[in-house]
Amino acid sequence: xxxxxxxxxxxxxxxxxxxxxxxxxxxxxxxxxxxxxxxxxxxxxxxxxxxxxxxxxxxxxxxxxxxxxxxxxxxxxxxxxxxxxxxxxxxxxxxxxxxxxxxxxxxxxxxxxxxxxxxxxxxxxxxxxxxxxxxxxxxxxxxxxxxxxxxxxxxxxxxxxxxxxxxxxxxxxxxxxxxxxxxxxxxxxxxxxxxxxxxxxxxxxxxxxxxxxxxxxxxxxxxxxxxxxxxxxxxxxxxxxxxxxxxxxxxxxxxxxxxxxxxxxxxxxxxxxxxxxxxxxxxxxx
Ligand SMILES: Nc1ncnc2c1ncn2[C@@H]1O[C@H](COP(=O)(O)OP(=O)(O)OP(=O)(O)O)[C@@H](O)[C@H]1O
Ligand SMILES: [Mg+2]
Numbered sequence: 317x318x319x320x321x322x323x324x325x326x327x328x329x330x331x332x333x334x335x336x337x338x339x340x341x342x343x344x345x346x347x348x349x350x351x352x353x354x355x356x357x358x359x360x361x362x363x364x365x366x367x368x369x370x371x372x373x374x375x376x377x378x379x380x381x382x383x384x385x386x387x388x389x390x391x392x393x394x395x396x397x398x399x400x401x402x403x404x405x406x407x408x409x410x411x412x413x414x415x416x417x418x419x420x421x422x423x424x425x426x427x428x429x430x431x432x433x434x435x436x437x438x439x440x441x442x443x444x445x446x447x448x449x450x451x452x453x454x455x456x457x458x459x460x461x462x463x464x465x466x467x468x469x470x471x472x473x474x475x476x477x478x479x480x481x482x483x484x485x486x487x488x489x490x491x492x493x494x495x496x497x498x499x500x501x502x503x504x505x506x507x508x509x510x511x512x513x514x515x516x517x518x519x520x521x522x523x524x525x526x527x528x529x530x531x532x533x534x535x536x537x538x539x540x541x542x543x544x545x546x547x548x549x550x551x552x553x554x555x556x557x558x559x560x561x562x563x564x565x566x567x568x569x570x571x572x573x574x575x576x577x578x579x580x581x582x583x584x585x586x587x588x589x590x591x592x593x594x595x596x597x598x599x600x601x602x
Pocket of ligand 2: 488
């Protein structure tokens with residue numbers, strides 16, 4: 317196909333040879349299948365910040381680590397240099413997370429390169445070598461649903477042990493890949509991934525990620541709907557007891573001690589911010 321202008325520099329630099337086809341145009345990115353030597357890869361082109369939804373701005377920019385103080389000041393002021401810096405921080409967050417998670421043994425697409433706002437990574441494929449379906453496009457037996465749910469909980473734990481919370485984990489951001497003949501879920505779409513240790517929203521994001529998994533697989537195996545892994549995982553993590561080998565019970569005794577008013581108020585503030593972001597998105601028609 318005709319080379320999209322954003323991929324032209326990568327052709328010129330010899331990082332890709334040809335563009336095979338467009339795979340998707342999502343909220344934050346356009347995704348293409350490309351060839352490079354005898355490899356078929358996936359190229360994710362990030363859209364400009366202004367074309368993205370407002371939600372990330374509320375939830376995720378907080379605590380994004382920027383080492384350079386001039387950059388940090390410019391980002392806070394929202395100057396043009398600042399916007400470019402936020403944009404770069406956002407894009408490299410996905411690359412950083414991919415490298416960190418791949419190293420921790422989480423099944424994510426292997427990153428190959430990051431150049432001019434384009435992420436080159438492994439194309440996750442099905443048994444025929446075609447782009448793999450999202451979980452949302454697949455129907456599962458109860459046994460398959462239980463097995464994938466368990467695998468993904470272990471992945472969530474492995475991510476948390478590596479200090480990362482996905483923050484947007486759902487049936488739309490997990491592909492059902494086949495690698496060496498083995499079918500297994502592959503986690504994608506990580507630009508909003510957050511640092512578990514330094515972010516006030518980390519627990520809330522984790523709870524949402526885990527609840528999304530339960531609710532999705534619970535459609536196929538209703539017994540999963542009675543499980544409650546999120547609070548158990550966070551509790552073990554906070555107490556320094558969580559490892560990828562930890563056996564989870566799926567049950568959690570909620571403590572009924574004195575109420576932590578500060579955290580209740582933070583939750584209310586968060587919910588209000590989210591609602592405002594939702595309304596803004598509706599107004600913007602996205
Ligand atoms: N490495 C990959 N291998 C195969 N397919 C991929 C890969 N990365 C992305 N895709 C496909 O492209 C789609 C969009 O990718 P991604 O979720 O990363 O971007 P996005 O802009 O956040 O999209 P959305 O708004 O749909 O969430 C995915 O749903 C998936 O179908
Ligand atoms: Mg996505």
